[in-house]
Amino acid sequence: MTVPRGEIFGFLGPNGAGKTTSVKLLLGLLRPTSGEAWLLGEPIGDLGMRRRIGYLPELFRYQAWLDAREVLALHCELAPLERSTWKDEIKAALATVGLTDRADDRVSTFSKGMQQRLGLAAALLGKPELVFLDEPTSALDPVGRHDVREIIRGLSARGTAVFLNSHLLSEVEQVCDRVAVVDHGRVIASGTMDELLSGTAVRVRVSGLDGEARTGLARFGPLDDEGDQLTFTKLDIERVPELVSAIVKLGGKVYEVAPRHQTLEDRFLQLLHEEDA
């Protein structure tokens, strides 16, 4: 698997699939038991290569007793960046994440969302060539999520590769050029959005189907069962009449049938369903 420069790459998977572990392995925070990987042409674990990388951890926490500017100065020092560039780097990073007004406030006074913005600012210091963002919007409100998407697109536009770890599929769908789905530590699918989302999904609003009847619908492919709402995550549109007929035969009542293009969530659930099967 390769992620080229300037690409926004989404790394998806259910909780515990191995997304964060993979990122930690790539950053040299964990040692691999086997296998090889390279970042920016260097083997993982190379210290010099880390100068060219930005990282926002999933579990983000910063020194509560420092102010935002001091935290960023600390990261400039560890990066390490030329001291003469610190002021401009910090100013630009704070402006990008919308924390300019809080630059001199202690981190202890920050909300979780603001701390996540601060972490993103730290990851952007020094114009890294590759940025790892592990669940970068988990603590953000909708405005914050929109801002982060814009930041990610901006990074890509200037040639920075973005490795985005997320289980917020709508977000990934909006920004990523390519994705890989991982489960139980193994990549089970990868490709561009167009390659992955080629099928049709069908959502049906029903009543009167018991558990046994729902099992009887398994022949129509992977099913996301949400009670009254059944979503067949990959179903050829030509099979919709057959599906409706089958539901009625099983004693169900059909109130609505809505075929649509497969979303990333549909595809994701389909892949996991196939993996479990």
Add this chain to the structure above:
Amino acid sequence: MPPILVFARLTVQEASRRRLLLALLILTLLVVGFSAWGFHKITTVTRTDGSPLPPEQVTLITSQLLIVVTFMYSGVLALSAAVVAGPLISSEVESGLLLSMLARPVRRSEVVIGKWLGLAALVTLYAAGSAFLELTAVSWATGYLPPHPIELVLYVAAEGLALLSLGLLLSTRLSGITGGVIALVAWLMAWIAGVVGDIGTGLQNSALQNVGTISHLLLPTDGLWRGAVYAMEPDVILAALRAAGTAGSANPFSAVDPPPTAFLAWVVVWFGVTLVLSIWSFRTREI
């Protein structure tokens, strides 16, 4: 600034910003003031016939009281070092604080050594500062100064550094509370084992003596404490202890001889081994 010094500076800065230094300074000034008053009272004590105590007796009482007061200081230092060192690495791993920093071009050994250096600077500063204030107060109140004040500071500081090193080692693998408690219990056990060893010396029982020797090897805090005691003993006390023979050494607040050179050499090795173990332990830890 190299990463080691960055982490050392951060450790000092955190202690300062979290007001640990301020709290220690205020408490130390209170203790110094209170003890200065107490030491001054010794000079005003009179005999039953109304005459003041002779200077030799004032020196005797002051020197012994100073040992007890210093034991309190060394206890504060040991407790503080263990409590601060216990969570020094573990809490930052658990909270995720270290993740973003370790993704920078930073070696884990630099984190360990940097944090050790920062806390070591604080321990040494506290040992030197509190000793200076206390000895100045005692000298003002009674005119007495222990015979080897520099050695006294070095031994007390080394005792704090030993607890700091142990706490840091435990912090690379255990939670802050667990590491801190283990370090404190180890310090107390080493002290008690030292007393047991003294009793062994008094009774000329080699098994009990070995308990003291082994404890000094495993955790040299008690041996260092005895060095501090020796640095405070005036000649008249030393002469009395030597005259008492082996019975004179069966007391955790007395020392007939300075710590042997072999022990001091072992202390240097012990610090090196503990620091290397800490680095190895943290390098092999998954975070």
